[in-house]
Amino acid sequence: MMKKTLSALLLMLLSMSFAPAQQKPNVIILFADDMGYGDVGINGHPTIRTPHLDRMAMEGMRWTNFYSTSPACTASRYGLLTGRYPERSGFGWVLNPDSPRGIHPKEETLAELLKAQGYRTAMYGKWHLGTTNQEFLPLQNGFDEYLGLPYSNDMIPPKWPDIPLLSGNDTLELNPDQTKLTALYTEKALDFIRKCEDEPFFIYLPYAMPHVPLYPGExxxxxxxxxxxxxxxxxxxWSVGQILDYLRENGMAENTLVxxxxxxxxxxxxxxxxxxxxxFRDGKGSTWEGGQREPSFLWWPGEVDPGRVNMSIASTKDVYTTVAKLVGAEIPVDRVVDGIDLFSSEEMTQDSERTFFYYGFDNTVFAVRKGKWKLHIRTHSQTGNKHFEDPLPLLFDLDTDPxxxxxxxKDHPEIVLELLTHVESHQQLGAENPDFYTLEEKQ
Amino acid sequence: MMKKTLSALLLMLLSMSFAPAQQKPNVIILFADDMGYGDVGINGHPTIRTPHLDRMAMEGMRWTNFYSTSPACTASRYGLLTGRYPERSGFGWVLNPDSPRGIHPKEETLAELLKAQGYRTAMYGKWHLGTTNQEFLPLQNGFDEYLGLPYSNDMIPPKWPDIPLLSGNDTLELNPDQTKLTALYTEKALDFIRKCEDEPFFIYLPYAMPHVPLYPGExxxxxxxxxxxxxxxxxxxWSVGQILDYLRENGMAENTLVxxxxxxxxxxxxxxxxxxxxxFRDGKGSTWEGGQREPSFLWWPGEVDPGRVNMSIASTKDVYTTVAKLVGAEIPVDRVVDGIDLFSSEEMTQDSERTFFYYGFDNTVFAVRKGKWKLHIRTHSQTGNKHFEDPLPLLFDLDTDPxxxxxxxKDHPEIVLELLTHVESHQQLGAENPDFYTLEEKQ
Structure with missing residues (x-):
């Protein structure tokens, strides 16, 4: 017995000396492209096998009212990396390869914020926040390393010029074999984790797919x-499993938020x-719930209770603020940051008071949610579906009628009025940072 | 060390002497009424909390291609308790309180089959297999005990006579307070488990709800x-949690299939x-997938691997055959039993060859599934929705297009033909047991 206690003590001392004091948690964001809420086993898909995502959800937190910032690609990524509605910078929807615009140089991305906190930062995957000027690219926006396609995987010949696989700011290859991308991004992420050893790191891994065209690995x-x-x-x-397994097997799980x-x-x-x-109704490009309601799993063994289902309203914008607060960084104060800290119990319990704005294809508010109520001022579906004959606005109780x-x-004119008022004051807020607009936009 | 081994050995001997030799597993069937595939957390519902069902699924097996025998109440329950398409007995759809018909006396229900194997059998909940003749009731069909509403919870005054809460063959109360039913059935089930001690038992608990009208407990x-x-x-x-917790806490989990x-x-x-x-499309009463695709969780710690997602085609008819094989009972040979043994690896791997027939409101085949292919010969929706302008028959690949x-x-006329052939031979089989038709039916 004596011997056992002694060796336990020794082990404790050893582990204390090896663990860096107050090591900041590593952060990994795994970001699918055009994946629906229903496309994962644990959200009920009957024929897609996702054992690693299912396990991730069961070991961590599964969100059921989690939104992307936008139903379209560029705007969504802008919100994730800045914590802001992209429309606050006069930005929105989708950039083409030849668009003269890109992420505003004054934005402080999550990568920049974490870099300033001593993090090593890397990104592997789809950027889509501007490519025609070098200042728009990941290395100029907080990432130490970058490899990936700079925009969507369908922006390729013959409609568009050759698509580059970028390494940093340079083209590594033109029109790469897309069947190798998921494995490549995964391997790069694992290499980066291995390289970081005891330094805190941030990895942003936005997969090229399931955006069409679909290129599964061999x-x-x-x-x-x-x-x-x-x-x-x-x-x-599989890629998610590779990364989580590596963290588990190397004692990093309890210091890494994924x-x-x-x-x-x-x-x-x-x-x-x-x-x-x-x-949910409809999909990408639409401000019906199917356009922005996302699968979302937060995994951090020891910090996030296993198996928790979180029904609060949350969105990709909140990732920015949540991570910033977690690592003790200051949120920029010279601009509006829309994200909230999802780990703050105060914010979480104010759930019912929170508003969420759905921006449509012309970068104006199409719908708003407050608590359980959602009001559609305009609707749009890429399929051309007209879901209702009723006149706009339409009001839904999303808790009872997801x-x-x-x-x-007609039953709740007072709620309609209240939500319209929210939209109006939100739209007035939209112009508070005029110098965040790009030159092109202001001319 | 010596001491430890000795006590382990003693413990082993003790447990051997207390555990009955070759105790047959207890069987519990928990059966919701009109609950959809999507109405459970682990199948993706965003606002219904089902921690106990989620845990049951994660500790056991979750099916994603599991069907009720029918999209309507009586026919579905007939299939569950007999392992047969109810139409083989000229039976189908929904009985009214005054219907002269009931389950055919020659049917061998799962309760009768288990009783013959030495099981104590009890049922608490909705019967709906005939009430106008005592021979139709649960006690005459294999159950030692019964308490419950004998048909649907909306078959009440003023449209119908007073609805009885039956205890055995007797009326305990008329028009009982339905808010108390779920708790009552649960308590009765727990009492029965406690009573059975070392005897194997079978409990069938068909809840009264979420069939409308909805009466949640206080x-x-x-x-x-x-x-x-x-x-x-x-x-x-909550009820499911009460039962599973009791089994867990009393060392019965590993000898009870739920x-x-x-x-x-x-x-x-x-x-x-x-x-x-x-x-899935549509719901109750329809032979679109939403009418018959069900949430299905099989829990049996130690026997069923935890967290397994089973995508094989299965149905409530298979419960009969699976349980029968499990306890070593003979399946009746003087009639067609449609269920298969889902624990037989041979049957499970023949998944792709299996056919499943969807019967519509007039007790004829509306659709058929073979492997991934489903052919609709007729369609119907209680909502009046017409889903397609295309002429019948309609063919779908359910794996790719659930x-x-x-x-x-149009793309696969050869599959259409093959499936039509299956329907034809199935319909010819339908009349092989003419004496299973009731008198009323034959006249």
Whole structure:
């Protein structure tokens, strides 16, 4: 008995001397492209196998009212990395490869914020926040390392010029074999983790897919029951498993926060090549719930209780503020940052008071949610679906009616009015940082 | 060291002497009424909390291609308790309180089969297999004990006579307070488990709800975010937790198989009072997937691997055969039993060859599934929804297209033909037991 106690004590002392004092937690963001709320086993998909994501959710927190900042690619990523509605910078929707615009140089990205806190930062995957000027690229926006496609994987010849696989600011290869991308990004992320040893690190891994065209890796082709779409999701699931397993096996799990989510809803106009938003209506490009309600899993063993289902309203903008608060960084005060700290119990309990604005394709507010109520001022579907004959605005109780089937506008004119007032004051707020607009925009 | 080994040995001997030799496993079937595939946390519902069902699924097996035998109440329960398509006995759809028909006396129910194997058998809940003749009731069909409403909870005054709460064959009370039913059935089940001690037992607990009208128990009223429907599901979840906790805490988990599922899809014509079939189309009464695809969790610690997601085609009819094989009972040979043994690896791997027939409201085949292919010969929706302009038959690949959105009939005429052939031979089989028809039917 004596011997056992002694060796336990020794072990404790040893582990104390090896663990760096007050090591800041590592942060990894795994970001799918066009994956729907319903495209994961633990959200009910019947034929896509996602054992690693399911396990991640069961060991961590699963969100059920988690939104992307936008139903479209560029705007969504802008919100994730800045904590702000991109429209505050006159920014929105999707950039083309030849667009003269890019992320505003004054934005302080999550990577810049973490770098200033002593983090080593790396990004592997899709950027899509500007490419025509070097200052728009990841290395100039807080990332020490970058490798990936700088925009969507369908912006390729013959419609567009050759797509580069960038390494830092340089082109490594043109029109790379997309079947190798998921494995490549995963391997780069693992290499970076190995390199960082005792330094805190931030990795942002925005996968190229399941954005169409779908290119599953060789080992995954034809392996899922759900066709190419399922093959691609199952490869992403494998990638998540590789990263979590590495953290588990190397004693890093309890010092690494990993967040998985997607940039917007499924691209349903692509038919079988697009995904599923589960019980939600519509998909990518739409401000119906299917356009922005995302699978979201937060994994951090020892810090996040296993198996917790979180029904609070949250969004990718909150990742910025949550991580900033976590590492003790100051949030910029010369601009509006919309994200809240999701770990703050005060903010979490104010759930019912929180508003969330849904921006449509012309960068104006199409809908607003406050607590359980959602008001549509305008609606749009890429499929051309007209879901209601009722006149706008439409009002839904999302708690009772998550599928937005029963318009209650006539029954609750007072709620309609209240939500319209919120939209109006939010729109007035929108112009508070005029110098955040790019030159192109101001001319 | 010596001492430890000795006490371990003693413990082993002790446990051997207390455990009955070759004790047959207890069997519990928990059966919701009109609960949809999407109405459980682990299948993605965003606002209904089901921690006990989620845990049950994670500790056991979760099915994603599991069907009720019918999209309607009586026929579904007939299939569950006999392992047969009810149409083989000229039976189908829904009985009214005054219907002269009931389960055919020659049927061998799962309760009768288990009773013959030495099981004590009890049922608490909704019967709905005939009430106008005592021979139709549970006590005459294999159950030692019965307490419950004999048919649906909406078959009440003023449209119907007073509804009895039966205890055995006797009326205990008329028009009982339905808010107390879930708790009552749960308490009766726990009492029965306690009574059985070392005897193997079978409990069939078909809840009265979420069939409309919804009567959550007092402790659950207004507690869920999902309105009364959510309150009722959360009470059922509580009930499941009560039973599983009792088994866990009393060392019975490893000798008790518990199966949770629902009788048919959600009653979507009831609007917010009805549930959700998740990503599946339509609901109760329809042979679209939402009418019969069910949440299904099989829990048996030590025997069923935890966290397994099973994508094989299975149905409530298979519960009969699976349980029969498990306890070493003979399946009746003088009739067709449609269920298969889901624990037989041989059967499970033949997944792709298996056919499943969807019977519509007039007790004829509306659709058929073989492997991933589903053919609709007729369609019907209680909502009046016409989902397709395309001419019948409609063909879907359910693996790639679980939401039945992309009709492939024109692309695969050979599959259409093959499936039509299966329907034809199945219909010819339908009349092989003419003496299973009731007198009323034959006249």
């Amino acid at each position: 080992a995954f082709q034809g392996k899922s029951k759900r066709g190419q779409y399922g093959d691609v999701i199952e490869e992403i699931d 967040w998985f989510t997607s940039d917007n809803g499924p691209w349903i106009i692509k038919d079988e090549l697009g995904g599923s938003s589960g019980l 599928s937005e089937k029963y318009n209650l506008a | 402790a659950f009223q207004g507690k869920s975010k999902r309105g009364q429907y959510g309150d009722v599901i959360e009470e059922i979840d 199966w949770f599922t629902s009788d048919n899809g959600p009653w979507i014509i009831k609007d917010e009072l009805g549930g959700s079939s998740g990503l 939401s039945e959105k992309y009709n492939l009939a």
